[in-house]
Amino acid sequence: MFANIPTYWCAKCDDITQFSLKVKEPPQFTFAIRKAMDDASGPVIPYETNYCDFCCKNCGQPVRVKYDEHEFAMSSYRYLPKAVYLYEFAL
Numbered sequence: 001m002f003a004n005i006p007t008y009w010c011a012k013c014d015d016i017t018q019f020s021l022k023v024k025e026p027p028q029f030t031f032a033i034r035k036a037m038d039d040a041s042g043p044v045i046p047y048e049t050n051y052c053d054f055c056c057k058n059c060g061q062p063v064r065v066k067y068d069e070h071e072f073a074m075s076s077y078r079y080l081p082k083a084v085y086l087y088e089f090a091l
């Protein structure tokens with residue numbers, strides 16, 4: 001389960017990036033990256049699964065985190081990380 005401020009540890013540069021579940025489609029993502037991420041993660045199911053996109057603050061590695069949304073009380077949600085997708089740049 002996510003902490004209040006979720007963080008991502010980058011295996012490439014050994015740095016930690018804080019991200020927000022509210023932020024979608026950061027401007028750093030090109031169309032090709034977004035397309036690849038969409039192909040990998042599949043469609044979003046409203047009120048069940050969602051995702052957030054961000055880049056490693058150090059090396060710029062594009063990351064997508066897919067998560068489940070659980071409504072545990074009226075309008076109160078908790079978020080459970082489900083999968084992490086990393087975009088590999090072609091050399």
Ligand SMILES: [Zn+2]
Pocket residue numbers: 010011012013014015056057058059060061
């Ligand atoms: Zn990194």
